[in-house]
Amino acid sequence: MSQRIDPDHSRFRQIVRGQIKNNLRKYISSGELIGKKGKDRVTIPMPSIDLPRFKYGSKDQGGVSQGPGDVGDSLGADPQAGDGEGQAGSEPGQHELEAEFTLEELARILGDELELPHIEPKGVRTVRAPRDKYNAIRRIGPESLKHFKRTFREALKRQIIMGSYDRDRPIIVPRREDRRYRSWKESQVPQSNAVIIYLMDVSGSMGDEQKAMVRIESFWIDTWLRYQYKGIDSRYIIHDTKAREVDSETFYRTKESGGTMISSAYLLAADLIEAEFPEDSWNVYVFHFSDGDNWSREDTQKCFDTLRGRLLPRINLFGYGQVKSPYGSGQFLHDLEEAFPERENLVLSPIADRNAIMDSIRDFLGKGK
Amino acid sequence: MLPLYLQEMQSQVEAVARACGLNFFETRFILVDTKTINEVAAYGGFPSRYPHWRFGMEYDRLAKGSKYGLSKIYELVINNDPCYAYLLEGNNLVDQKMVMAHVMAHNDFFKNNTYFQFTNRKMIDEMANHAVKVQKIIDRVGIEPVENFIDVCHSLDNLIDPYSQFIARPPATRDELEDLIEEARAAAEGNQEPETAKKGAPRSYMKGFLSPDRSGAGRTGPDKTPPPSVQLRREPINPTRDVLAFLLHRAPLEDWQRTILELVREEAYYFAPQAMTKIMNEGWATFWHSRLMTHHLMDASEVIQFAHTTSGVTAQAPGQLNPYKMGVELFRDIAHRWDRGLHGPEYRACDDYEKKKHWDTGARDGLRKIFEVRRMYNDVTFIDEFLTPEFLTERLFYTYDYNRQKSEYVISSREFAQIKNRLLFQLTNGGHPVIAVTDADYVNRGELLLEHRHFGVDLELPYAKSTLENLYLIWKKPVNLITQIKDRPTLLTFDGAGHTSRDLPLASVGG
Numbered sequence: 001m002s003q004r005i006d007p008d009h010s011r012f013r014q015i016v017r018g019q020i021k022n023n024l025r026k027y028i029s030s031g032e033l034i035g036k037k038g039k040d041r042v043t044i045p046m047p048s049i050d051l052p053r054f055k056y057g058s059k060d061q062g063g064v065s066q067g068p069g070d071v072g073d074s075l076g077a078d079p080q081a082g083d084g085e086g087q088a089g090s091e092p093g094q095h096e097l098e099a100e101f102t103l104e105e106l107a108r109i110l111g112d113e114l115e116l117p118h119i120e121p122k123g124v125r126t127v128r129a130p131r132d133k134y135n136a137i138r139r140i141g142p143e144s145l146k147h148f149k150r151t152f153r154e155a156l157k158r159q160i161i162m163g164s165y166d167r168d169r170p171i172i173v174p175r176r177e178d179r180r181y182r183s184w185k186e187s188q189v190p191q192s193n194a195v196i197i198y199l200m201d202v203s204g205s206m207g208d209e210q211k212a213m214v215r216i217e218s219f220w221i222d223t224w225l226r227y228q229y230k231g232i233d234s235r236y237i238i239h240d241t242k243a244r245e246v247d248s249e250t251f252y253r254t255k256e257s258g259g260t261m262i263s264s265a266y267l268l269a270a271d272l273i274e275a276e277f278p279e280d281s282w283n284v285y286v287f288h289f290s291d292g293d294n295w296s297r298e299d300t301q302k303c304f305d306t307l308r309g310r311l312l313p314r315i316n317l318f319g320y321g322q323v324k325s326p327y328g329s330g331q332f333l334h335d336l337e338e339a340f341p342e343r344e345n346l347v348l349s350p351i352a353d354r355n356a357i358m359d360s361i362r363d364f365l366g367k368g369k
Numbered sequence: 370m371l372p373l374y375l376q377e378m379q380s381q382v383e384a385v386a387r388a389c390g391l392n393f394f395e396t397r398f399i400l401v402d403t404k405t406i407n408e409v410a411a412y413g414g415f416p417s418r419y420p421h422w423r424f425g426m427e428y429d430r431l432a433k434g435s436k437y438g439l440s441k442i443y444e445l446v447i448n449n450d451p452c453y454a455y456l457l458e459g460n461n462l463v464d465q466k467m468v469m470a471h472v473m474a475h476n477d478f479f480k481n482n483t484y485f486q487f488t489n490r491k492m493i494d495e496m497a498n499h500a501v502k503v504q505k506i507i508d509r510v511g512i513e514p515v516e517n518f519i520d521v522c523h524s525l526d527n528l529i530d531p532y533s534q535f536i537a538r539p540p541a542t543r544d545e546l547e548d549l550i551e552e553a554r555a556a557a558e559g560n561q562e563p564e565t566a567k568k569g570a571p572r573s574y575m576k577g578f579l580s581p582d583r584s585g586a587g588r589t590g591p592d593k594t595p596p597p598s599v600q601l602r603r604e605p606i607n608p609t610r611d612v613l614a615f616l617l618h619r620a621p622l623e624d625w626q627r628t629i630l631e632l633v634r635e636e637a638y639y640f641a642p643q644a645m646t647k648i649m650n651e652g653w654a655t656f657w658h659s660r661l662m663t664h665h666l667m668d669a670s671e672v673i674q675f676a677h678t679t680s681g682v683t684a685q686a687p688g689q690l691n692p693y694k695m696g697v698e699l700f701r702d703i704a705h706r707w708d709r710g711l712h713g714p715e716y717r718a719c720d721d722y723e724k725k726k727h728w729d730t731g732a733r734d735g736l737r738k739i740f741e742v743r744r745m746y747n748d749v750t751f752i753d754e755f756l757t758p759e760f761l762t763e764r765l766f767y768t769y770d771y772n773r774q775k776s777e778y779v780i781s782s783r784e785f786a787q788i789k790n791r792l793l794f795q796l797t798n799g800g801h802p803v804i805a806v807t808d809a810d811y812v813n814r815g816e817l818l819l820e821h822r823h824f825g826v827d828l829e830l831p832y833a834k835s836t837l838e839n840l841y842l843i844w845k846k847p848v849n850l851i852t853q854i855k856d857r858p859t860l861l862t863f864d865g866a867g868h869t870s871r872d873l874p875l876a877s878v879g880g
Contacts, residue, residue: 004417005408005428011516012425049426051524052835054802056826062770062781064791066694067687075688075769075778100433 016099017109020044024113028220028361029354042106044099107227110220114361117368119228119283119316129191132184141181150180194229194283196222197272199265201290203240204257205327213323213351214289215252220361221287221319229283235272239265241295245272261295262288262332263302270310284315287364291325292332300332304339312345317369319347321360345369371398375456378466385665386473390740391657393476394490395451398469402458406442407431409455413640414447415496419503419632420512421519443678444468448479448643450490463674466666467658474657477743478650484642484747487534492639499632506625518626521839522633527801528612529634531641541609541806542618608805608820613637615806620843630843644799645747652696653743655682659697688769688778690795699751702760703742704735748796756792758785794824802828804850817844821852828852837863 020027027044065075101109110116137150155174159165165172198218200206226232236251237243243264246254269286277284294300311318322333333348340346349363350356371379379398386393401409411428412418434440443464446454454472456465479485489495507515530538540546609615613634617627643650662675683694706712710730719725742751762783768791770781782788797803808818817840821828833850840848840863847864851873858873 003404003408005411005425008411008420008422008425009428010425011420012422012429015422051423051520052832052839053524053527054804054821054833054836055527055829056800056802057829060771060826061795062768062778062791063688064690064766064768064788064795065688066685066690066764066766068765069687069767069780071767071780071782073780074775075780098433 013099015049017105019049020099021109021113024109025355025358028216028358040103042101042103044101103223104227107223110224110361111227114358114366116224116362116365119225119368129189130186131189132186134182134184136183136185137180138183139177139180141183145182147180147182151178154178154180191231192229192283193231193233193277193281194225194285195233195235195277196225196285196287197235197237197269198251199237199239199243199269199286199288199290200251201240201260201262201265201288202238202254202256203260203291203293205260205291205293205325206323207325210291210323210325211252213354213357214321216354217289217321217351217357217360218287220357221285221364224361224365225285237265237268237272239268243268259295260290260293261299262290263299263306266303266306266311270306273311273314279314285317285319286311286315287319287321289321289323290332291327292322292330293325293327294332294335300335304336307340307346315345317345317347317364317367319349319364321349321351321364323351324353371400371456374462375400375465378462379469382466382469382473382661382666385661386470386477386657389657389661389665390736391473391477392481393452393473394449394480396472396476397451397453398456398472399453400456400458403435404432406445406455406457407435410442410445414445414453414455415493417497417500419500419519420507421516421523423523443682444471446472446475447493448485448488448490448639449493450480452476452479453493461674463667463671464678466671467662467675467678470658470661470666471654473661474654475650477657478646478653481744482642482646482649482747483745484535484645488639488642489635495635495639499636502628502632506628510625515625515629518629519633521842522630524836524839525613525616525843526633526637527799528610528804529614529637529641530610531638531645531799533611534638538609539607541605541607541611541615543604543606544618546606604809605806608807610803610805612804612806612819615809616843619809621845622843626843641799642747645749648692648696648699648748648796649743649746649751650696651692652698652700653739655679655693655697656700656739698764699755699760700739700742702757703755704739706735706757707738708733708735710734749793752789752792752796756789761785761788794826797824807851811849814846816847816849818849818851821850823853827854830854833861834863834868837861837868841865 069075111118137147151174152172155172155178156165158175158178159172200211200214222234234248236246236248238246238251238254238256239260239262240256240258241261241264245268265288273279273282273284294303307318320333320336322330324330330350333350336346336348345367347364347367349360351360375398379396383396407428409416410431411424418424431440431442435442441457443457443460444454446452452472454468454476456468460468479488503515503519540549604619605615613630616622617630617634622630659679667675683691683697685691685694709728710716710732711725711728716725716728719728742755746754762785766783766788767780768782768788769778771777772779803822803824804819805822806817807820809815811818819840833852837848837850847862850861852859852861854870860871860873862869862871
């Protein structure tokens with residue numbers, strides 16, 4: 001139902017969106033600010049949008065209240081924080097705003113701000129999926145779907161035809177045969193399937209901060225790709241010297257130690273794609289995060305072979321994000337640069353710190369693949 | 370249309386309320402769902418307001434509050450004749466009945482409290498007119514400039530003088546002064562009744578008691594001579610707290626801006642009495658809804674629900690002042706004291722505790738007294754006159770202050786004088802700082818000078834600076850504010866490019 005407040009409300013949301021856009025870098029670099037809520041909603045805390053006025057400083061002013069307690073007893077840092085009984089006060093809100101967005105809106109903000117191109121999915125031609133849309137009318141159906149306007153229009157038509165319509169006393173009584181119900185039509189919609197495979201190095205040199213950066217970055221990548229594809233699958237692979245597939249929880253929380261053999265992850269990813277995601281109907285994205293410290297040159301060579309032979313030809317994009325760590329040498333990035341001077345669907349992005357995450361997202365998604 | 374069972378309930382409640390002496394405008398209840406009540410509440414109770422995002426923000430907050438069960442609007446009532454009030458669909462019947470009784474008392478308060486006498490009782494229509502006016506302006510000059518200008522107006526809309534309607538202030542501008550002189554001359558010649566403006570016209574019986582008498586009737590010869598013209602050159606002639614009126618009069622505004630500033634000011638004055646009587650109004654309504662319910666309207670099966678809801682309304686969280694609770698308790702205290710004669714010099718002079726405890730003159734004058742109070746007082750005078758040390762002690766009042774070492778608020782006092790002073794301070798001028806225009810040609814450069822009367826609490830500095838920026842947008846020349854920062858008199862200036870802050874010698878500050 002549309003309401004009178006809608007224009008004002010959407011104008012307000014527009015202003016909020018503008019604020020978030022202006023501060024996007026801050027929001028991205030401190031990922032914890034963004035709270036997930038349910039499946040597809042996020043909340044973003046922001047300073048309340050307040051109009052300036054001449055007013056007293058609240059810390060100077062103090063207040064009066066009722067209740068037990070001795071002089072000197074603490075009331076906490078902000079006694080005004082809790083809102084008592086709900087009242088439609090004439091006072092403007094002095095609250096912290098918590099802006100609520102769907103992931104789609106968030107993705108759009110990200111896309112606007114980073115000027116990300118939309119992705120042209122492949123596989124459109126091959127896969128079609130049926131989809132129901134409520135845009136038809138039928139003569140039978142459940143009462144809850146009755147279309148009142150149509151029903152009465154039919155009744156009016158019938159009465160006019162039968163001559164029982166009285167212009168001065170326009171009473172319209174629908175009969176059973178006048179009833180119309182909303183119904184659905186099935187249509188074939190092209191469908192693009194997409195899967196994101198995240199690979200992460202969990203060797204000893206990847207610390208908590210490094211993992212946090214990976215988590216933030218993959219959240220945004222996820223958000224953007226989910227906006228681009230309806231229905232997307234995510235798979236997670238962690239590796240040290242051996243690779244294994246895990247769920248997302250484990251992916252972000254695991255703390256391992258030991259060495260690094262990147263090839264193990266690449267081989268596993270290649271196996272996974274070949275087994276489950278045939279290239280003609282799937283858009284496959286692989287993102288690998290590591291500190292760039294591989295075990296040996298031989299293993300690096302093995303990685304390149306897998307990339308060249310089994311991964312790059314089949315997938316939309318391979319992103320390699322190298323997070324800086326105090327222990328890692330960062331050699332792998334240089335090796336990749338040398339081995340792949342032409343990078344059609346391979347993106348390399350060094351992530352020095354949290355502030356670099358935004359640029360890295362731009363690197364990864366800026367190609368429109 | 371209200372469903373029949375609610376109509377019946379309304380006539381029942383009205384009959385009982387009337388029998389108890391409440392005297393109210395015709396009341397129209399509207400039954401609405403949560404979404405609509407949030408919408409209406411966001412618009413301050415009015416069905417239509419001019420478009421502005423702030424209403425949208427308020428709606429967002431209310432909608433979230435009700436969605437997550439943090440807050441619920443029980444009742445919403447508009448000071449208008451007929452009085453409109455909203456009932457929330459799906460509330461149980463005990464609550465609906467209670468809300469009706471509550472609304473009747475608010476309605477009575479609007480109608481009879483003296484501070485509401487000059488409010489526009491057709492404000493619903495007026496608000497709708499404002500909406501149309503603003504929409505037309507938007508159609509002509511575009512949404513962006515209008516929205517930005519409304520932002521500016523809102524940030525200044527506490528710069529009004531709520532008492533100016535009740536006290537004839539000395540004239541601020543030359544035009545006003547000339548009007549007064551003209552009026553006085555006309556009245557003296559006796560060929561013309563002074564125009565009784567709907568705003569600010571003193572009652573006839575008050576004539577002669579008001580200093581600079583606006584009606585002109587009590588004015589005697591010598592007073593009428595205009596002050597020397599030297600003074601006339603300066604504006605304002607007298608400092609005025611109605612900054613908005615002064616800006617309307619003197620600021621270089623475009624016509625559409627003047628229209629908007631004017632209507633924002635009008636709405637600010639309309640809402641001012643509600644801010645001035647928050648504790649009284651809510652106390653009065655709570656007093657009567659519980660009295661009507663417990664004495665007349667309720668059967669045994671409804672007691673639990675009534676008690677539950679009322680306890681919610683008068684709940685007290687630490688660090689907050691609940692106007693419902695404070696108001697109703699103070700009204701009850703007054704009724705009690707006047708019933709038993711616990712007032713007056715004799716009672717006050719008595720220092721025998723036992724005697725005082727059982728004091729009863731049998732006056733039974735409580736009801737009459739509280740009706741008198743609801744007519745003649747506002748929150749400031751209400752607290753000032755009727756707060757007693759016993760009341761504050763029994764009800765465990767305290768003041769709290771921010772402790773910078775601990776970074777938290779702590780209870781600072783339970784002394785009567787402290788609590789009362791703090792309360793009066795918070796209620797004075799609706800809790801807004803008192804600021805007046807004192808010079809429109811400051812340092813002979815056409816700069817605007819405002820003065821803040823400092824009562825011991827500093828302004829929030831970042832806010833004050835941003836507000837000066839907004840003021841500059843209207844005045845279009847540098848704007849200045851004299852205030853005190855950490856006990857030092859300071860002149861804040863915004864000249865369009867940047868802020869400066871300068872210490873002043875102590876003497877230059879009034880206060």
